[in-house]
Amino acid sequence: MRDMQAQDVVPGCEQWIQPLYAEEPRRLYVSEEEVPYPDGRLIVSSTDLEGIITFCNDSFVQMSGYSEEELMGQPHSILRHPDIPRVAFVDLWQTVQAGKRWQGYVKNLRKDGRFYWVYATVVPNKRGGVIKGYTSVRRKPSRSKVAEAEALYKKLLAEQAP
Amino acid sequence: MKLQFTVSPDFAPESLAAWHIFNTYLQRQTGLGSHFETYESYQDLHAAIDNGEVDLIFANAYDSASLVRDKGYAPLASPEGQADEVVIAVAEGSPVLGVEELAPGITIASTADPDVQTIGMIMLEPANLDKSNTRINVRGSYPLVAKSLMRNEAAAGFFLAEAYERFSEVIKQQLRPLVRSYIQVINHCFLLSPNAIAHKDQLLDLLAAMHTQANGERVLQDLGYKAWHIPPQEEVEFTLDLMSTLVEE
Numbered sequence A: 001m002r003d004m005q006a007q008d009v010v011p012g013c014e015q016w017i018q019p020l021y022a023e024e025p026r027r028l029y030v031s032e033e034e035v036p037y038p039d040g041r042l043i044v045s046s047t048d049l050e051g052i053i054t055f056c057n058d059s060f061v062q063m064s065g066y067s068e069e070e071l072m073g074q075p076h077s078i079l080r081h082p083d084i085p086r087v088a089f090v091d092l093w094q095t096v097q098a099g100k101r102w103q104g105y106v107k108n109l110r111k112d113g114r115f116y117w118v119y120a121t122v123v124p125n126k127r128g129g130v131i132k133g134y135t136s137v138r139r140k141p142s143r144s145k146v147a148e149a150e151a152l153y154k155k156l157l158a159e160q161a162p
Numbered sequence B: 001m002k003l004q005f006t007v008s009p010d011f012a013p014e015s016l017a018a019w020h021i022f023n024t025y026l027q028r029q030t031g032l033g034s035h036f037e038t039y040e041s042y043q044d045l046h047a048a049i050d051n052g053e054v055d056l057i058f059a060n061a062y063d064s065a066s067l068v069r070d071k072g073y074a075p076l077a078s079p080e081g082q083a084d085e086v087v088i089a090v091a092e093g094s095p096v097l098g099v100e101e102l103a104p105g106i107t108i109a110s111t112a113d114p115d116v117q118t119i120g121m122i123m124l125e126p127a128n129l130d131k132s133n134t135r136i137n138v139r140g141s142y143p144l145v146a147k148s149l150m151r152n153e154a155a156a157g158f159f160l161a162e163a164y165e166r167f168s169e170v171i172k173q174q175l176r177p178l179v180r181s182y183i184q185v186i187n188h189c190f191l192l193s194p195n196a197i198a199h200k201d202q203l204l205d206l207l208a209a210m211h212t213q214a215n216g217e218r219v220l221q222d223l224g225y226k227a228w229h230i231p232p233q234e235e236v237e238f239t240l241d242l243m244s245t246l247v248e249e
């Protein structure tokens, strides 16, 4: 996956090298600035069985800062924020691969280095009893739930082997 | 065979006349002896479905999900170019300026429409509100939901956006919207029961062509729709997947 680009991001970003599961490590630019979740919207995307983006709605495109062309065909980890511990995504993948629904709070990294929090529900797309892909629908989270998730993720990151 | 036809009880009594006319159109065009039945409540409707008394239904998305996935109903068509969206509003004079200022313990006025309640409750999540710390006061119609706000019987109200927008200026001036959903995928849909599946092609042809016929177009207009959209199977499945992310398990 393409590295994030210095000319795309807001001033004051920190650089990171993010290890990924099935991809080369990616250079990130990370800002402390949050973009508020738009009221009343659902942010929707789908992936194939490997987590490659096959669909995203307007709200997804808007909030991610990427164009639809830049998103389609890319791994969903294009939005991965370094503040989320690896175990959260392991849990997500194990749950949906088992045919079940996963729900959780996710901090996403935008193309411009800023971030946004979502409450995500990921479901397998079963067709004739067979999982053909996955869909995630995000909604606006409450601030207190975000604060709880933030604290938990900090703790899990600290415990995570380097 | 007699085709038992009904619509979701979320339609206001004044819109049922247009559905009667739709039923007459259906009878004339298909030669099927279709019978239009209305149910006062979701309880009555669900009992009728369980007794096999509903062949064709124009159902809300919430009911559609279980009718298709659990009861084997076949989706036929939904209104083209529109979707069911929700407005959360308060009384004009309410001190509440945003959803996040609504506090636990509040009473919410709503109709019994499960789509509207589902979307409404999702839009209250940012305020940490859910079924456990709110009370839903069910009203028979959207004007009655508006009335409970004006009388301060409820702190906030859930409205089908379409119904909210149809309110007169006099009513709108006494209300203030806090948030409007923009979901775009939740819609009513015609569903056909497994017992009546032999009529599927005939009904699909009729619905697909309805807006091209002068009298069909008039019937559609009365219902407030432009045409019927016949979704491909994958679109139906995808919509049901989306619904499944929104309803509690």
Ligand SMILES: Cc1cc2nc3c(=O)[nH]c(=O)nc-3n(C[C@H](O)[C@H](O)[C@H](O)COP(=O)(O)O)c2cc1C
Pocket: A019, A020, A021, A022, A023, A045, A046, A047, A051, A075, A076, A077, A078, A079, A080, A081, A086, A089, A092, A096, A106, A107, A108, A122, A134, A135, A136
């Ligand atoms: C349908 C679906 C949606 C996903 N959405 C996101 C997302 O919004 N942000 C994110 O960081 N990861 C998301 N993931 C998880 C990523 O696939 C990936 O596991 C994660 O970004 C961590 O990267 P890694 O698995 O390479 O370590 C999603 C996965 C699926 C199946």
